[in-house]
Amino acid sequence: MVKPASPPLAGFACLVLAHDNPAQLLLLLRWLGEHGATCHLHLDPRAVAVRAAVEQAALPGVALLPAAQSFRIAWGGFDMVRATLALLRAALAQPGVTQLCLLSGTHLPLLPAPALAERLGDGANHLDLRFACMEPPDRESLHRFWFRGVPGRQQTQPLVRWLNRHAWRLGPRNLARGLHGLTPMVGSQWWHLTAPAARAMLTFLNANPWYEAFFRHARIPDESFFHTLLGATPHAAALGPPMSFQCMRGYSPAVLTPAALPAARASGAAFARKFDQATQPEAVRLTLAAGAPTHVG
Amino acid sequence: MTAAPQVDPWQLERIKRRLDALQHWLGEDRRVRILGTPPLEDIEGQFRLAGLRCLLGALGARPGQGATIWLGHGEVPVAPNLLLWPAPGLPASATALPLPDPMHALWGLLEHHPPGNGTLHLPAQPDWRPLLPLLQRLPPWLPVPARVRRALLARAQRLVRAHAEVAAPRPAGSILAAMLGRGFLPTPATEAYWQQW
Numbered sequence: 001m002v003k004p005a006s007p008p009l010a011g012f013a014c015l016v017l018a019h020d021n022p023a024q025l026l027l028l029l030r031w032l033g034e035h036g037a038t039c040h041l042h043l044d045p046r047a048v049a050v051r052a053a054v055e056q057a058a059l060p061g062v063a064l065l066p067a068a069q070s071f072r073i074a075w076g077g078f079d080m081v082r083a084t085l086a087l088l089r090a091a092l093a094q095p096g097v098t099q100l101c102l103l104s105g106t107h108l109p110l111l112p113a114p115a116l117a118e119r120l121g122d123g124a125n126h127l128d129l130r131f132a133c134m135e136p137p138d139r140e141s142l143h144r145f146w147f148r149g150v151p152g153r154q155q156t157q158p159l160v161r162w163l164n165r166h167a168w169r170l171g172p173r174n175l176a177r178g179l180h181g182l183t184p185m186v187g188s189q190w191w192h193l194t195a196p197a198a199r200a201m202l203t204f205l206n207a208n209p210w211y212e213a214f215f216r217h218a219r220i221p222d223e224s225f226f227h228t229l230l231g232a233t234p235h236a237a238a239l240g241p242p243m244s245f246q247c248m249r250g251y252s253p254a255v256l257t258p259a260a261l262p263a264a265r266a267s268g269a270a271f272a273r274k275f276d277q278a279t280q281p282e283a284v285r286l287t288l289a290a291g292a293p294t295h296v297g
Numbered sequence: 298m299t300a301a302p303q304v305d306p307w308q309l310e311r312i313k314r315r316l317d318a319l320q321h322w323l324g325e326d327r328r329v330r331i332l333g334t335p336p337l338e339d340i341e342g343q344f345r346l347a348g349l350r351c352l353l354g355a356l357g358a359r360p361g362q363g364a365t366i367w368l369g370h371g372e373v374p375v376a377p378n379l380l381l382w383p384a385p386g387l388p389a390s391a392t393a394l395p396l397p398d399p400m401h402a403l404w405g406l407l408e409h410h411p412p413g414n415g416t417l418h419l420p421a422q423p424d425w426r427p428l429l430p431l432l433q434r435l436p437p438w439l440p441v442p443a444r445v446r447r448a449l450l451a452r453a454q455r456l457v458r459a460h461a462e463v464a465a466p467r468p469a470g471s472i473l474a475a476m477l478g479r480g481f482l483p484t485p486a487t488e489a490y491w492q493q494w
Contacts, residue, residue, distance in 0.1 A: 022418050131306050174354065175406050181317065183310055183405030229312070234410030270365045277314060 007036025008113040011098035012120075015087035017080070019044040019073065022053035024277050024284075025105035033061040036115035040091045042083040045070045063090065064137075077151030080189075080222040080246065085205070086103025092198060101192045101243065102204075106274040108287045110245070116270045121282035124240030124277060125197050126270070129227050140219065145184045146172035149219030152196065153249050164219065178214045185227040190244035190271070197235035204229060244252045245269035265290075301416075301462040301480030304491070309475060310494050312397050313404045320356045322380055322394060328363030329353055333370040337441055340425040340453045341469035342368065345400045347450060352402035397494045400472050409478035410458045416482070417460035417471040428456060446488050 014037050018025045029039050039062045043051050054064055065086060071079040084102060092099055098272050099120055109116055120126055135141040147167040152160035175184060193201075205211060211229070215221040245267040246253040247260055255276045256264060261283060264272040277284045301444060331349065335342025345368065365376035380394045419428075426432045429452055435441065454477060457463060463474035464482045468490035471481040481487065 131310075131405055133405050133407060134306060137408050137410055142406070161428065176351035177354040179355070180357075181313075181352065181402065183313065185405075 003194070007034075008117040009035040009037035011096055012037040012096065012101065012117070013091035013097045014039045014101045014103055015091060016041045016107075017073075017083060017087075018042070018048045018050060020050060021105060021276065021278070022050045024275060025050065026053065026057055026059070026285065027275075027277065028103065028105060028107055029057075029059050029062050031109060033059050035097070036249055037061065038091070038094065038097075039063065040087040041065065042070055043067075044073050046072060052223065064092065071231060074151040075153045076149065076222075078218075078221050081212075081225045082151040082213065084222065084226070088198060088202065089200045092195065092202065098195050099192065100195065100198050100270070102190050103271060104273055105242075106276065107190070107244065107271045108273070108275045108284065109270065110265055110287065110290070111203060111270055112273050112290070113146040119268075120192050120240075120243060120272050122240060123194065124238045125193050125230065125235060126240040126243035127191035127193070127227070127230070128221040128244075129185055129231060129236065129239060130187050132184040132186045132224065139263050140186070142175070142184060143168075144186070144219035144224060145175055145179075147219070148173075148217040173217075179228070180208075180210065182232045184224065185231040186224045187227045188242060188244060188246075189222045190242075190273075191226060192240075192270070193230070194235070194238070196240075197230060197233065200233045200235055201226070201229045204233070209230070216279050235293070241268055245272040246274065255280050256283050256287075258286055261286055301482050302351050303478065303480045304475040309401065309404045313401045315397055315494070316352055316399060317356075318396060319352060319394070323356065323358055323364050323380075326361070327356065327358040328361030328459075329358045330360070330365045330376070331363065331368065332365060332374045332376075333367040333372075334473060335368060335423070337435065337437075337446070337449070338426050339423040340429070340449065341400075341419075341467060341473060342370075343446060343450060344403065344453070344473055345398060345469060346391055347400075348402040349399040351406065352399055355402070377470055398469060398472055398490075400469060400476075404476050407454060407476050412461045412479065413459040415460050416462050416464050418464045419466060421466055423467065423469070425453065429453060463476055 009032065015034050016039055018041065032039050041062055041064045043064065045067045051067065069086060071083045073079045073083060088100065091100055103189065111119060132142050134144060148170065149167060150160050150163045154161040154164060215225045218224060245264045247256065253274050255274050256272060257280050275284050275287065334346055349366065364378045364380055365374055366380050367374055429449065431449060431452060457474060457477050460479065462480045462482065463470060464469040465474060465487055466484055468487050471487040472477060473482040
């Protein structure tokens with residue numbers, strides 16, 4: 001008797017953070033589920049309609065974090081890290097997980113599932129990982145670690161902008177002492193980790209509660225918390241190209257149009273964002289058609 | 298003219314991690330005495346001292362009677378647990394710590410800036426008075442507060458950043474250049490150091 005082949009994304013646990021656009025989110029969840037990935041989903045407790053839509057869809061392989069265990073996420077706040085950690089712990093509690101991908105609800109795959117599995121299954125951790133000190137000083141550089149930050153979108157909230165601009169008056173934090181000698185690292189929020197790397201990171205966190213305490217006051221910690229942590233483990237030696245593509249417009253990623261898709265594919269990334277079926281349905285259709293056809297509305 | 302080669306940042310990270318071995322030498326109570334500190338005009342030595350303080354702070358060490366770290370200036374102290382750093386003229390009884398320069402503990406904590414122009418020639422002797430006018434204005438008998446020391450180190454960083462590369466006769470100068478993202482012109486001493494670590 002021939003043993004049925006396992007789906008290409010078997011062993012993949014996708015951690016998905018979302019708060020709106022349920023139609024777009026369901027497209028991603030369906031695609032991942034059809035190819036054998038399990039999804040652990042965090043929804044902001046305020047996203048009642050999205051939660052209802054996900055529960056109604058009752059997709060197989062999707063584990064939705066209960067509202068009571070979810071976090072009200074402010075842009076650039078530490079609750080984003082808490083939500084990710086909750087998903088990470090839930091995913092690693094399941095048997096058979098070999099890879100973990102952190103995605104937003106507006107991500108879509110750029111590759112067919114077998115090619116995606118091959119790209120990310122090379123034993124490396126695929127993320128944007130950089131030394132904070134080497135960032136241009138006119139951007140955040142080490143400032144995001146030195147000075148405490150108030151969460152919120154600076155470009156639209158003048159008070160947040162004013163507070164963060166004047167945080168230096170409180171004086172810089174002692175990074176060597178605060179980070180216990182770890183080197184500050186940064187990168188894009190979205191990552192792919194191998195299960196051994198993710199387990200090593202959780203083991204470190206469980207043994208060192210000071211680490212979370214330090215990052216509670218760092219600016220935009222979702223772009224530094226996991227990066228600094230991975231950088232401190234031997235798993236940083238196995239580093240692959242970043243797994244996510246996005247096209248920034250100002251402080252936010254732009255919704256991808258069909259014209260932006262060649263650049264996304266040329267990037268070599270496995271996933272891209274932001275997709276929006278409501279405003280750019282053709283980009284969504286083309287992206288999914290290039291992979292495996294699924295339920296495009 | 299080709300730019301001086303730069304050290305791979307991950308190599309700097311690996312060297313920094315080797316300094317973690319210090320915690321095994323400190324003992325349970327983590328009390329440390331630092332002796333033989335460099336004179337103020339030895340800015341490279343001041344960076345070494347700053348790196349060592351960073352490292353000890355990161356390891357939760359406190360000043361006190363415990364392990365002794367001697368930074369190579371003045372008389373070799375008589376201490377029951379003597380750690381030498383670096384190790385010039387080691388007495389036979391001394392315990393040398395086989396670790397890289399503690400200045401490496403500052404890796405990742407000093408901002409890089411876009412490269413400046415030209416080559417900064419560090420002095421043949423570790424005396425930065427010709428490079429930093431502030432040092433010339435400080436009377437040698439005056440106790441220097443920590444704030445002034447920090448200002449001196451900040452000025453030294455600005456000086457290195459203002460150049461594209463550094464000609465460093467000593468390994469410490471090349472380490473400072475590497476940590477600030479600048480290449481350095483190799484000498485036998487600096488090449489030997491980087492090959493060792």
